[in-house]
Amino acid sequence: MSAKSPVLNVAMVGHAFMGRAHGNAFRQANHFFDLPLQVVPKVIVGRDLGRAAEAAGKLGFEHATTDLDAVLADPDIHLVDVATPNDSHHDIAMAALRAKKHVMCEKPLAMTLAQAKAMASLAKKQKVRVALWHNYRRAPATALAARMIQRGDIGAVRQVRAVYLQDWLADPKAGASWRTSKKHCGSGAHGDLNAHLIDLTRALTGLEFESVCGMQQTFTKTRPAGRGKKAKVDVDDAFCFLAKFKGGAIGTYEATRAAPGRKNYNCVEISGEKGTIRWNLERMNELEVFTDAGGKDGQGFRTVMCMDTPHPYAANWWPDGHIVGYEHTFVHHLADFVLSLGKGAIGKGTRFAPDFDDGVAVQAVLEAALRSAERGTWEKIAK
Numbered sequence: 001m002s003a004k005s006p007v008l009n010v011a012m013v014g015h016a017f018m019g020r021a022h023g024n025a026f027r028q029a030n031h032f033f034d035l036p037l038q039v040v041p042k043v044i045v046g047r048d049l050g051r052a053a054e055a056a057g058k059l060g061f062e063h064a065t066t067d068l069d070a071v072l073a074d075p076d077i078h079l080v081d082v083a084t085p086n087d088s089h090h091d092i093a094m095a096a097l098r099a100k101k102h103v104m105c106e107k108p109l110a111m112t113l114a115q116a117k118a119m120a121s122l123a124k125k126q127k128v129r130v131a132l133w134h135n136y137r138r139a140p141a142t143a144l145a146a147r148m149i150q151r152g153d154i155g156a157v158r159q160v161r162a163v164y165l166q167d168w169l170a171d172p173k174a175g176a177s178w179r180t181s182k183k184h185c186g187s188g189a190h191g192d193l194n195a196h197l198i199d200l201t202r203a204l205t206g207l208e209f210e211s212v213c214g215m216q217q218t219f220t221k222t223r224p225a226g227r228g229k230k231a232k233v234d235v236d237d238a239f240c241f242l243a244k245f246k247g248g249a250i251g252t253y254e255a256t257r258a259a260p261g262r263k264n265y266n267c268v269e270i271s272g273e274k275g276t277i278r279w280n281l282e283r284m285n286e287l288e289v290f291t292d293a294g295g296k297d298g299q300g301f302r303t304v305m306c307m308d309t310p311h312p313y314a315a316n317w318w319p320d321g322h323i324v325g326y327e328h329t330f331v332h333h334l335a336d337f338v339l340s341l342g343k344g345a346i347g348k349g350t351r352f353a354p355d356f357d358d359g360v361a362v363q364a365v366l367e368a369a370l371r372s373a374e375r376g377t378w379e380k381i382a383k
């Protein structure tokens with residue numbers, strides 16, 4: 001990038017867990033990727049000026065505000081990043097789109113399929129670029145798995161096995177938060193973790209869902225809410241569903257925040273007609289690969305370490321074998337997004353994925369599975 005490269009001024013709404021992950025990406029991307037725009041972390045938008053200003057200082061933004069409208073009216077802001085709880089994504093993103101800003105939004109895209117569709121439709125109408133932060137597509141190992149599957153290394157995909165297991169709500173004394181309230185998050189482990197699995201397995205396999213059959217359970221019905229009070233938990237602790245894909249492949253999905261011992265066990269295994277590929281976030285730079293090459297007595301899974309020069313993103317970082325971590329997936333996601341902005345001609349073929357259309361696809365599966373769990377039936381994915 002030359003010293004004269006134009007800038008991409010960023011306003012980030014929300015500044016806690018994801019704010020830190022995104023803020024790090026906004027600072028790092030130009031240091032490691034050759035990008036057509038210089039990303040400038042400009043302003044953090046929060047609800048409390050003191051806390052937002054403290055976050056801006058820590059995360060390297062120029063200033064902080066509580067006035068989103070003023071930020072959206074500022075022509076010098078080019079990108080609005082939505083890093084807030086689920087129930088605010090739609091309103092913040094729609095306002096940013098109306099102001100013709102590019103938008104990067106956290107997952108799940110929205111609270112309902114109708115909201116997600118409205119967001120995708122307005123993004124197209126405004127001819128801006130949008131992204132959904134499904135960062136797990138962009139670990140070097142998952143990007144390599146997608147490449148291998150797409151070039152036919154395991155043959156046509158037949159089965160998808162996907163689990164995302166955490167344990168921070170296994171303890172009934174763990175406190176209530178927006179993540180345990182349907183009004184604020186829509187669903188529990190389902191929208192939180194199955195959303196990632198749905199997106200990742202769509203990206204890896206190219207398969208589209210046809211119908212799903214789900215079940216859910218809330219093991220802990222109330223949780224401490226401070227000052228001796230209890231809050232009702234009206235979302236799932238665990239959510240499992242079966243899936244049929246168009247074309248005949250089948251899949252199983254399990255998301256839980258109540259599996260003691262499992263911290264962030266995000267694991268997908270894809271079996272094709274002649275091979276299997278498995279990825280687990282807790283060993284995120286490795287892929288387990290079985291293909292039928294090598295003769296019967298030499299067969300077995302091999303572990304591919306995905307941090308050598310030919311692997312996706314690896315050459316942007318360190319010498320071969322010097323591994324990357326969780327935060328790098330966000331840097332990769334942002335770098336690819338900025339590259340897509342550099343290609344211009346939005347709406348004319350160039351596209352960043354996952355965008356809001358992918359968000360609509362994920363939301364349709366989430367919603368069908370929720371309907372299925374309520375009714376005890378197989379449910380078709382809405383168009």
Ligand SMILES: NC(=O)c1ccc[n+]([C@@H]2O[C@H](COP(=O)([O-])OP(=O)(O)OC[C@H]3O[C@@H](n4cnc5c(N)ncnc54)[C@H](O)[C@@H]3O)[C@@H](O)[C@H]2O)c1
Pocket residue numbers: 013014015016017018019045046047083084085086088106107108133134135192
């Ligand atoms: N991509 C991922 O891997 C990943 C991981 C965790 C969370 N998420 C998603 O990111 C989003 C945020 O989650 P988090 O873990 O950062 O939550 P968090 O509770 O840590 O942070 C939320 C932030 O939003 C602010 N906020 C809340 N309501 C707001 C509003 N109406 N307007 C402006 N600011 C508001 C809070 O003050 C806080 O700064 C959620 O949608 C979640 O599903 C994604």
